[in-house]
Amino acid sequence: MQRTLSFEIFRYTAIFAFLALSLIPTIWMISMAFKPIAEWQASGADLTWWPNNPTLDNFRFIFGDSGSDLIVALERTAGRPILASLLSASFGTLIAMTAGTAAAYGLSRFGAGGNLPLALIQLRIFPPMAVMIPVMIMWAFLGLIDTWVGLALIYGIVTMPFSFWLMKTFFDDMPREIEDAALVEGCSRWRVFIKITLPMMRPALASSALFVFILNWSDYLIALLLTTRDWVTIPVYMASLSSSMTGQLYGAKAALGLIAAVPPVIMGIAIQKQLVRGLTFGALKE
Amino acid sequence: MTDMTSTHPGAADLHTDTALHEGAEEKRLGLWLTLPAQLLVLFIALFPILMQIYISLTDWSPLDGIPWYRAYELWIGLLNYADLASDPRFWSALWRTCIVMAICVPVQFLLGLGLAILFVDDFRGKRVLYSTILVPMMVVPAVAGYMFFMLFQSGGPVNDILSMFAGRPVTIAWLSDPDLALFATIVSDIWQWTPLMFLILLAGMVSVPQDQQMAAVLLGASWTRRFFTIVLPRMKTIIIIAVAIRVIENFKVFDNFYIMTGGGPGVATETISIYIYKVTQQELIWGYVAAIALAILIVLSIVSALAIKKLRGAQQ
Numbered sequence: 001m002q003r004t005l006s007f008e009i010f011r012y013t014a015i016f017a018f019l020a021l022s023l024i025p026t027i028w029m030i031s032m033a034f035k036p037i038a039e040w041q042a043s044g045a046d047l048t049w050w051p052n053n054p055t056l057d058n059f060r061f062i063f064g065d066s067g068s069d070l071i072v073a074l075e076r077t078a079g080r081p082i083l084a085s086l087l088s089a090s091f092g093t094l095i096a097m098t099a100g101t102a103a104a105y106g107l108s109r110f111g112a113g114g115n116l117p118l119a120l121i122q123l124r125i126f127p128p129m130a131v132m133i134p135v136m137i138m139w140a141f142l143g144l145i146d147t148w149v150g151l152a153l154i155y156g157i158v159t160m161p162f163s164f165w166l167m168k169t170f171f172d173d174m175p176r177e178i179e180d181a182a183l184v185e186g187c188s189r190w191r192v193f194i195k196i197t198l199p200m201m202r203p204a205l206a207s208s209a210l211f212v213f214i215l216n217w218s219d220y221l222i223a224l225l226l227t228t229r230d231w232v233t234i235p236v237y238m239a240s241l242s243s244s245m246t247g248q249l250y251g252a253k254a255a256l257g258l259i260a261a262v263p264p265v266i267m268g269i270a271i272q273k274q275l276v277r278g279l280t281f282g283a284l285k286e
Numbered sequence: 287m288t289d290m291t292s293t294h295p296g297a298a299d300l301h302t303d304t305a306l307h308e309g310a311e312e313k314r315l316g317l318w319l320t321l322p323a324q325l326l327v328l329f330i331a332l333f334p335i336l337m338q339i340y341i342s343l344t345d346w347s348p349l350d351g352i353p354w355y356r357a358y359e360l361w362i363g364l365l366n367y368a369d370l371a372s373d374p375r376f377w378s379a380l381w382r383t384c385i386v387m388a389i390c391v392p393v394q395f396l397l398g399l400g401l402a403i404l405f406v407d408d409f410r411g412k413r414v415l416y417s418t419i420l421v422p423m424m425v426v427p428a429v430a431g432y433m434f435f436m437l438f439q440s441g442g443p444v445n446d447i448l449s450m451f452a453g454r455p456v457t458i459a460w461l462s463d464p465d466l467a468l469f470a471t472i473v474s475d476i477w478q479w480t481p482l483m484f485l486i487l488l489a490g491m492v493s494v495p496q497d498q499q500m501a502a503v504l505l506g507a508s509w510t511r512r513f514f515t516i517v518l519p520r521m522k523t524i525i526i527i528a529v530a531i532r533v534i535e536n537f538k539v540f541d542n543f544y545i546m547t548g549g550g551p552g553v554a555t556e557t558i559s560i561y562i563y564k565v566t567q568q569e570l571i572w573g574y575v576a577a578i579a580l581a582i583l584i585v586l587s588i589v590s591a592l593a594i595k596k597l598r599g600a601q602q
Contacts (some may be wrong), residue, residue: 011404015415018401022422025477028443032436043441044455095326103323112316118594119327125590129559130579133341133572134334137354157330160323170491189315204353220428220541222558225566235428235541250436257429268424269417276489279482280527284489 029261032254033058040251053165058255062241078256080230081237085260088151088223088233089216095156096212101205105193108171118169120161121281128158132225139226146228154226155216162278163212169282170204171197207274214264234260335583342366342576349570357573366577375553376578379561382468387536387556390475394532395525397476398483403513405484406491423481431545434474435461438546464554468549471555474542479535483528490524491517522525526597558582 028049032040035051035058042048064077106112135154136145158234178200182192198205223233232240238256242248268275276284337354343364346357370376405416422430437444438460448456460470494517502512518525540559543549549556549564556564566575 003543008409011409015404015419018397018520019415019418022419022477022480024443025430025437026421026425026438029429029433033590043439044446044457047441047443047446049443099326100321102319106319110312110316110319112313113320113324116320116323116327117592119331120323121594122587123327123330124592125534125586126561126583127586129538129555129566130329130582130586131334131338132562133576133579134337135330137337138334145489157326160326164323189311193315193319214424218426218428219561220426220545225563230420235426238428238432238543253432254436257432260429261425264426265421265424268420272417272420276485279531280486280524282485283527284493284524284535 006106016156025057026261029254029257032250033258035251037251042253056249059259061249064258076237076240078234078237078259081232081234081260084148084151084227084231085217085233087148088155088231089219090215091148091152092155092159093209095152095215096159096163096216097118097167097205097209099156100160100207101167101198104164105171105197108168116164120164123158124161124281128221132222136225145226148231150222150226151231151233154222155219158219158222159212159215161281162215163208165281166208166211166274166278167201167204169277170201170208174200207271208278210267210271211274211278214267217260217264326365335580338576338580340487341573342580344573345571346573347570348572356384356531360573361546366574367581369574370577370581375556375561376558379556379558383537383539383558386468386472386475386539387533390479390536391532393476393531394480394483395487395529397480398485398487398528401480402488402491405488412460419484420481422478425478427478427541427550428545428549430474430478431542434470434477434542435546438470461547462551464551467515467551471543471546474546475536475539478542479532483532486524487521488529490521490528494520494525523597530593530597 031050032167034054034056035048036053036055037057039051039053040058062078064079103113103116107114139145139150139154142150144153145286174197179192179196182196183189187195219233220235223236227233228238234256238253238260241252241256271278298423304502341354341357343361343366345360345362345365346352346354348354350360352359401419405412425433437443439445440457440459444460445456445458448458451540458466460466498516499512502516538559539557540563543555543557544560547555549560553561562575562578563576565571
């Protein structure tokens, strides 16, 4: 690309124009989250783009402080759904990472489980909606409906393709000399994996785990089908922040949405370098 | 399959080389290590699919008061599949999903490619701008759906901006008009996933070797010519992968659509996932749902197996 002044001007104009459009939804939600009730209820000509009287009322409200101007009190507060999202996404990540990493190492080093790469890609391709009937029946049979354990289990299975493929590409890239040296010194294969390979892979494990966590945290459909009351996750709970009596509680939803959006955005930016690898199943390493 | 992602030409040989020297210990350890993953795949694939085949041949519903394994009492053979073939709502949902795909994927691709071209070389502020562009794809899709639900209210910010340009109050009811609702949901999808296209295409563009381009510069080839004859052809595989990922994900699309419109008004934004969800949760005819799901699984398995085979061929 020629580096002329006119091109540089074009470049910045185009990027900023795109960003301006692309940031509107996020900025609007942030603004709504800090608006007092009169401002988030406004519409049409009364609409304000930025809170005139910024307040934390919306956040207090979803955590059960009824001191705000709203007459309604919440039947359930956001604390429990946040806990549900955290527990199910974290343990789901643990399951996916444990099974995925072990299998990736088994395949990368010993050629075991040659069927897994294709099977896991297909698992990823299938729409979750197309296997949910049997899953709902099985989960009901196992007593896992509306439990965080049940959610964690299905999350672990659904995101295992990512942890497997990510870790496989990392193991494939890892030089074997260090492992071989330890083997020559008489360590068992298992000891080498635990004591040498895994510690060396710590950064790779961390970024893969964050990647998988983001995916689990982002789920909506599975939680919608497998939880009913006690362990609904944030996105499912969000729908209950509106009723025929109150209408849409925009401010409360925006506050909760902001809480839900912040962790994955921070994590995603932290693992920027590995995002491409994760999203393309390791086909492209940046 | 294993070498689909291998970037080292010698990696495959190395594998077979070590395989020859593998002892019993390695073999056993390999089996143990892959066992949990194998069991989980079996758990989520084999049993559910058998169960799905069985239920799809019956008229069973969880409201019938008999457990699923006694569904044979409601045996109806292939009737569900016959119903499926003549179910206008199913076919229209499938067709709508394809339309969404046919609009979203090319728009995301072109926007992503354009942005990637702007980001391929260094300039001031590149890192910050790059991270900022990625933000939408990391927002939880359900939350994104909610954001756009707010934006497209008739007294909401989209109309506010339009009013500013029009000079008079605009009160379009975006989400209750069938065509506009589909447009609004498509906008939300494009908003969220253009960054993903950008991210993958930029990585692919950066990895195109410089030598040929330099030679072309020396020969006086224009930028456009270099881009279309050198850069783009070399990005072929990565373009296929990026487009395939979005096609797959668009086929499953649910969260933002369901939250923005619930599939409505009427069935105007009902995608295939929303259709299945509604039949599952509202009409509760699970025998029929099983038949739909199984039909989709079979078609997708064949298509994906062919596509992966082709992709491997293209990469070698």
